[in-house]
Amino acid sequence: xxxxxxxxxxxxxxxxxxxxxxxxxxxxxxxxxxxxxxxxxxxxxxxxxxxxxxxxxxxxxxxxxxxxxxxxxxxxxxxxxxxxxxxxxxxxxxxxxxxxxxxxxxxxxxxxxxxxxxxxxxxxxxxxxxxxxxxxxxxxxxxxxxxxxxxxxxxxxxxxxxxxxxxxxxxxxxxxxxxxxxxxxxxxxxxxxxxxxxxxxxxxxxxxxxxxxxxxxxxxxxxxxxxxxxxxxxxxxxxxxxxxxxxxxxxxxxxxxxxxxxxxxxxxxxxxxxxxxxxxxxxxxxxxxxxxxxxxxxxxxxxxxxx
Numbered sequence: 235x236x237x238x239x240x241x242x243x244x245x246x247x248x249x250x251x252x253x254x255x256x257x258x259x260x261x262x263x264x265x266x267x268x269x270x271x272x273x274x275x276x277x278x279x280x281x282x283x284x285x286x287x288x289x290x291x292x293x294x295x296x297x298x299x300x301x302x303x304x305x306x307x308x309x310x311x312x313x314x315x316x317x318x319x320x321x322x323x324x325x326x327x328x329x330x331x332x333x334x335x336x337x338x339x340x341x342x343x344x345x346x347x348x349x350x351x352x353x354x355x356x357x358x359x360x361x362x363x364x365x366x367x368x369x370x371x372x373x374x375x376x377x378x379x380x381x382x383x384x385x386x387x388x389x390x391x392x393x394x395x396x397x398x399x400x401x402x403x404x405x406x407x408x409x410x411x412x413x414x415x416x417x418x419x420x421x422x423x424x425x426x427x428x429x430x431x432x433x434x435x436x437x438x439x440x441x442x443x444x445x446x447x448x449x450x451x452x453x454x455x456x457x458x459x460x461x462x463x464x465x466x467x468x469x470x471x472x473x474x475x476x477x478x479x480x481x482x483x484x485x486x487x488x489x490x491x492x493x494x495x496x497x498x499x500x501x502x503x504x505x506x507x508x509x510x511x512x513x514x515x516x517x518x519x520x521x522x523x524x525x526x527x528x529x530x531x532x533x534x535x536x537x538x539x540x541x
Contacts (some may be wrong), residue, residue, distance in 0.1 A: 239508055240446035242520040244406060247292040247413050251353070255286070258356055259300060262349065265334040266302050266327070266358075279303040283359075283386040285424040288393050290408035293518070294416070298356045299346075301370055301386060302327075309362040309371060313381065320373030320380065327360045345374050345382075359384075369474070385474035392473030393428060400435050400442045407431050407456055410515065414491060417516025421482030425471060432472045434459045450499035453514075457492035461485050 249255070260276035267273040284299030285291040304323075312319040324342040331340045331349055339350040346357040361370035361384075369385035397404040411427050414420065434456055435442070441452045463485060468477040491514050498510035504522045512519045 236450055236504075236507065237446040238525045239504075239511070239520055239522070240449045242525050243410070243413075243511075243515065243518065244446075246518045246520060247409055249286070249291055249295060250293050255298060255354070258298075258349075258351055261334060262300065262331065262356060262358060263302070265330055269330040269333070270304055270308070281386065283390070284357075285412075285428070287386065288390055288405075288428060289397070290393070290405050290412070290424065290428050292409045292412045296354045298354055299359065300356055301359045301361050301372075303363050303370070304360050306362055309381075312373070318375055318379035321375035323360060323373045324375055327358065331358070342375065344376050345372060385476065388473035389425075389471055389476075390473070393432065396432055396435055396472070401444070403441055403444050403452070404431060404435055407434075407452070410453070411456070413515045413518050417514070417518075418487055418491075420484050420487050422484050423478070423481060426469065426478050426480065429469045429471050429478050430460055430463070431456065433469075450495070453495045454492055454499060457488045457495055461489035461492050 259280065259282065263278070263280040264274070264276045266280075267275045267278055271279060273279075279302055281287065281301045281303075282299070283301050284297070286295060286298050308323070312323045315322055321342070324345075324347055327347045328340055328342050331347060335349060339348075341348050343357070346359050349356045349358065359370075359372050361372040364371045364383065367383055367385075368388065369383050371381050371383055374380045374382050393404065408428050408431050411431065412424065415422055415427065438455065438459075441448065441455070444452050465483055465485065466480060468479045470476070471478050494510055494514050498507045498514075501507040501510060508520065508522045508525075512521070
């Protein structure tokens with residue numbers, strides 16, 4: 235039954251509005267490509283980044299990130315502007331998006347242009363590809379304006395490689411820890427979760443080929459690893475090495491989760507096991523009755539299939 239519980243849990247936390255998100259990305263890209271590239275395309279020059287782009291987001295994600303690459307000539311144009319060139323660039327992108335969304339809240343916010351949809355926002359990072367740095371140069375309007383560098387492609391390549399090495403367990407665990415974070419008010423950003431899980435699998439290959447049947451032990455190990463970490467002001471992100479700042483201490487809650495998962499692992503009855511995991515992960519973790527109902531529905535459906 236443990237395997238069935240984790241299979242259902244994984245399904246419960248999957249992003250359920252991917253089609254709507256895809257439409258928002260496409261509409262934003264279409265407008266920006268038309269205004270800045272004189273091109274009719276809903277996919278060119280854009281990249282999904284952040285948790286959604288790394289494939290570690292879960293149901294209820296409220297902040298989506300997108301890099302939109304601008305023509306390199308614009309960088310020199312805005313870099314040489316008098317005043318706050320980064321702020322001026324953000325306003326140019328904002329005005330473009332207001333053409334597409336005249337009745338939607340669209341605002342500049344430091345480094346991004348935020349488009350607020352029902353249930354989530356898309357944060358658009360206008361940027362310039364910098365071949366020599368293998369990253370994007372982007373505007374920061376804060377403190378008079380500056381131009382900074384980010385390397386989201388390096389991060390995505392690193393986590394994809396780790397996910398492949400671990401039989402997809404890396405991303406499964408990242409998603410489950412997001413459910414734990416949301417259920418327990420843990421003060422951690424998504425990239426910090428992904429970084430710490432990446433570090434866990436870097437130092438321990440025991441669970442590289444784990445199946446859901448082994449997740450009882452895997453989760454105890456992950457939470458114990460997190461709980462044993464010394465507090466740091468920041469960690470180095472996978473692939474890019476960018477600083478991922480800690481916004482609070484998570485170790486004590488991780489230790490409590492490790493203890494609760496150990497108790498669940500040793501529980502001799504499945505309903506108790508499920509209740510204990512629900513204390514860790516919240517209502518997205520299924521009860522045994524939910525799993526049994528799903529199994530019964532599958533059996534009923536099989537009666538109507540033909541060989």
